[in-house]
Amino acid sequence: MKSQASVVKKSHTGLIINYVILSILAILFLFPFLWMVATSLKTNSEVLSNPTAILPTIPQWGNYPQVSSDLNFWRELFNSLVMSLSVTFGQIILAALAGYAFARLEFVGRDLLFVIVLATLIIPFEVLFVPLYLMLAGWGDWLNTFKALIVPSLANPFAIFLFRQFFITLPKELDEAAKVDGAGYYRVFWSLMLPLSGPAVATVFVLTFLAEWSDLLKPLVFTSSSDMYTLQQGLAVTLNRGANLAPNTATLMAGVVLTSLVPVLIFLIGQRYFVKSISATGLKG
Amino acid sequence: MAVQTQKQVKAMTLANKPRGLGTSAILRQLQAFSFTVPALVLLAIFLIYPIGYVIYLSFQRWNLLGNPAYIGIKNYNTLFLHSADFFQAIGSTLLFVVLAVPTQIILGLYLAVLLNEKFAGRTFFRTTFFIPMAISFVAAGIVFERIFSTGSNLGIIPQTLANIGINFPDWEHRSGTWAMLIIVLMNTWKSAGYSMIVYLAGLQSINPDYYEAAQIDGAQNAWQRFLYISLPLLGPTTTLLLITHTIGSFRAFVPFFVMTNGGPAGATTTLIFFVYNNYANRTGVASAATTLFLIAVLAITAVQFLITRRQNVYY
Numbered sequence: 001m002k003s004q005a006s007v008v009k010k011s012h013t014g015l016i017i018n019y020v021i022l023s024i025l026a027i028l029f030l031f032p033f034l035w036m037v038a039t040s041l042k043t044n045s046e047v048l049s050n051p052t053a054i055l056p057t058i059p060q061w062g063n064y065p066q067v068s069s070d071l072n073f074w075r076e077l078f079n080s081l082v083m084s085l086s087v088t089f090g091q092i093i094l095a096a097l098a099g100y101a102f103a104r105l106e107f108v109g110r111d112l113l114f115v116i117v118l119a120t121l122i123i124p125f126e127v128l129f130v131p132l133y134l135m136l137a138g139w140g141d142w143l144n145t146f147k148a149l150i151v152p153s154l155a156n157p158f159a160i161f162l163f164r165q166f167f168i169t170l171p172k173e174l175d176e177a178a179k180v181d182g183a184g185y186y187r188v189f190w191s192l193m194l195p196l197s198g199p200a201v202a203t204v205f206v207l208t209f210l211a212e213w214s215d216l217l218k219p220l221v222f223t224s225s226s227d228m229y230t231l232q233q234g235l236a237v238t239l240n241r242g243a244n245l246a247p248n249t250a251t252l253m254a255g256v257v258l259t260s261l262v263p264v265l266i267f268l269i270g271q272r273y274f275v276k277s278i279s280a281t282g283l284k285g
Numbered sequence: 286m287a288v289q290t291q292k293q294v295k296a297m298t299l300a301n302k303p304r305g306l307g308t309s310a311i312l313r314q315l316q317a318f319s320f321t322v323p324a325l326v327l328l329a330i331f332l333i334y335p336i337g338y339v340i341y342l343s344f345q346r347w348n349l350l351g352n353p354a355y356i357g358i359k360n361y362n363t364l365f366l367h368s369a370d371f372f373q374a375i376g377s378t379l380l381f382v383v384l385a386v387p388t389q390i391i392l393g394l395y396l397a398v399l400l401n402e403k404f405a406g407r408t409f410f411r412t413t414f415f416i417p418m419a420i421s422f423v424a425a426g427i428v429f430e431r432i433f434s435t436g437s438n439l440g441i442i443p444q445t446l447a448n449i450g451i452n453f454p455d456w457e458h459r460s461g462t463w464a465m466l467i468i469v470l471m472n473t474w475k476s477a478g479y480s481m482i483v484y485l486a487g488l489q490s491i492n493p494d495y496y497e498a499a500q501i502d503g504a505q506n507a508w509q510r511f512l513y514i515s516l517p518l519l520g521p522t523t524t525l526l527l528i529t530h531t532i533g534s535f536r537a538f539v540p541f542f543v544m545t546n547g548g549p550a551g552a553t554t555t556l557i558f559f560v561y562n563n564y565a566n567r568t569g570v571a572s573a574a575t576t577l578f579l580i581a582v583l584a585i586t587a588v589q590f591l592i593t594r595r596q597n598v599y600y
Contacts, residue, residue, distance in 0.1 A: 014507075015404065022399055026413045029474065032428050033416075035441065039431070051448060052441055094324040101320035108314060113321065120332045122586050126536045126557045127579045130564045130571055131335035131342065137349070155327035185316050214421030216539045221564070232423045236543050249431050249438050256427055260420045267419035271412070278479060279486035 040064075040253035047249045063254040071234040071255050072226060080230040083149045083219070084212040090154040092204050099163025099200075100193055104175060105185060114164070120157045128152075129221050136222065148222040149230075153212065159204045162277070166200035167193065203277050206270035213263050231259040336579070342572035349568065360573035371574065373551050374559035377465070377541075381555060382534040384469045390526050392473060393480020394519075398511065400481070401488045411485075415478035422475065426543035429471040430457075457545060461552020468540050468553060476533075480526055487522040488515060521593065528589035532582055 039047055040063055042056040067073065101107070102114045132152055136142040170193070178188045219230045226238065235255055267274065343360055345353035364371045396414050400407055417425065434440035435455045443453035456463035495514050504510050538557040541547055547554035547562075554562070556578055563571040 018399060018404070019406075022410050025396070025399075026410055029413050029417065032425070032432065032474065035432060036428050048438065050439075050444055052444060094327070098321040098324035101317055105317035105320065106314070107317040110317075113325065117325075117328065120328060122582065123332055123336065123579075124532070124536050124582060126538065126560070127339065127575055127582070128332065128335045130560060130568070130575050131338040132331065133564065134342070134349075134568065135335065135338065151327070152331040155324055155331055157328065157332075160324060185313075185320070189320070210419065214423070216421070216423050216542070217561075221561075232421055235427060236423045236539075252427065252431065256424045260424050263421070264416070264419045267416065268412075271415075274418075275415075275482055278482045 036253050036256055039250055040257050042250050044248045044250045060250065063251050064258065067251040067254040067258065070251060071231075071238060071258075072229070073231075073234070073255075073258060075227055076229050076231045076234045079146075079149075079228060080213060080232070082146060083230060084209050086146070086150045087153045087212045088205055088208045090150065091156045091159045091208050092201055094154055095156060095159035095163045095204060096194060096197060096200070097189070098160045099165075100167050100189055102160070102164045103167035104172075104193075117157045117160055121161070125217065129217060133221050144223045144225055144228050146228075149219060149228075153218070156204075156208065159208065162204055163197065163200050166197055170196060199273070202270060203273040206266060206273045207277065209266060210263050210274075235259055339572050339575050339579075342568060343576045345569050345572075347568045348566055353569075356569065360569040361577075363570055364573055364577070368570075370551060370554070371559060374554050374556050377461075377551075377553055378535060378537070378555040380465055381469065381537060382531055384465065385472050385534045385537075386527065386530045388469060388473045389476045389530055390480050390523065392477040393482075393526070394484050394523075396477060396481040397484035397488055398515075400485060411481075414481055417475045418478050420475075422539040423543055425471055425475045426468075426540050429467065429474075430544045433467050456549075458549050461549055464545050464549060464553050468544055471544070472534075472537075472540060476530075480530070483522060483526055484519065487519050491515060491518050524589070524592055528585060528592075532585055535578070535581060535585075 038055055041059040041061065043060055046053065046056060098117075102110060102117075133143075136148050136152075142148045174196075175188050175192060178192050183191075214232065215230075216232045216236055219228075219233050220237070223229060223233070229237065235252075342353065344355060344357060346356045346359070347353035400411055400414075430440075431438065432440045433442050433453075433456070435443050435453060435457050439447075446453050454460045454463040456467050491514070495518070496510055499510055499514050504513060536557060537555055538561060541553045541555055541558050542561075545553045547558050556574065560571045560574050560578070563574070
């Protein structure tokens, strides 16, 4: 596809200026990351000293085990993983099932129900957390458990929308051929459609996992004891407030780095799914 | 042979279509419907029902002990007539929206324009601007708070500026306005990449013939091409981003919770932070505030719907 560049020739100076501007911006954008990692390896007195050296004199790798125990890191990592993975896989299964039905199967009220699903996209969690908290409190043993962190998040209208859009693009002959062979709807779905839906699965996985991993509000409201905290809660609550009003910056940064490793990794690996789904918004305008 | 098979396929497919009121047709429809049941049930319980519940609760007085008591519109009265903190929350939220939305969008657009053409290293730069989206607002908020800290753990920026004689405003303890500015800075760093990606997709979908035509018609340089071709054609994209980011900014909570805890003196307590502060002990009031917030979100979404409808007439 022709781009603007092939139509209009850019001058050499123009290109150099472009690179300079981009490099300056890149440094500005990367600075918080670099500062985060460098600071995590300093002693706190190095951080507080004036003027602060950019790099630590001796890397304080010990900050990491230190913050692991301050943060109750392994337990919180476990909590974050269980919550994020369960919600992600649960959403994928539920949304794939529903999305396939909305795309390919016929039943009374199908289109109306899909419109209702789309309508719920408008509702943000910030509207729901108060009533949900009260509902869960009323159900007895839900608050402060994994149930509360996982189940309310399993229904994701956007994931249903993504899967439906994906299944619509698959050629009809595929599942029709299978149905001719006598396979029932579930069989067709399980052995044929689901294995084919790789891109949709990957997209929902990246989007949902990152969203759940980063979430603070839901765990903050639904859990109360520190052994149920997620990593984000550990950072925001244990390390950064209350008794720790002026926490050790170096170990705090180590905690931030530890919490950010997994999402950055997943982001780098699954970037294109992220970018693709966001770009689609730009194209539809 | 192939034609026959195709006809057979068609015949069998038509036979499999659930039509009529025969038992097998109904069973097929039920089976199809069953695919959607788990998702729909959970949607109904955890997304739809709570809406009705919170509206109901906004007319009750309840502090979690005993039963809710109906008190009519008293909660709304309390909010509008007796809650300075509620109005402060609305003010902070509006300030945040007004500051944060244009900065994200403009920076995102600028970055997209810079990256619109293919050149060596383009992917590296694109990833650099986009990667702040990977970390959480908790992480970003904590890092920015430390970098700009004016407390006992003086951050690197205020420290460096102090060394050259510039007094950095004490945004953590004194200046609410500066607190908002620092938070907006963090938010822009974190979220501009999103607008950039959306605008990149929009820019790349513009037919290059328009630029050729513009050149023929006398558009001299890149800026004119941008102003008269790119920008107008990006109109729907910009509208979509405006609405998305406006709603997103109204929902903002974590940056304020993590960076300033709502201070100084409540200057950065946004609407949702206000709800968070009140949901356990003033449930009715918090529910009323939530209901108002919901109405605002619906109104903004409706505006988006109407504007997009009108814009689509041109395409």
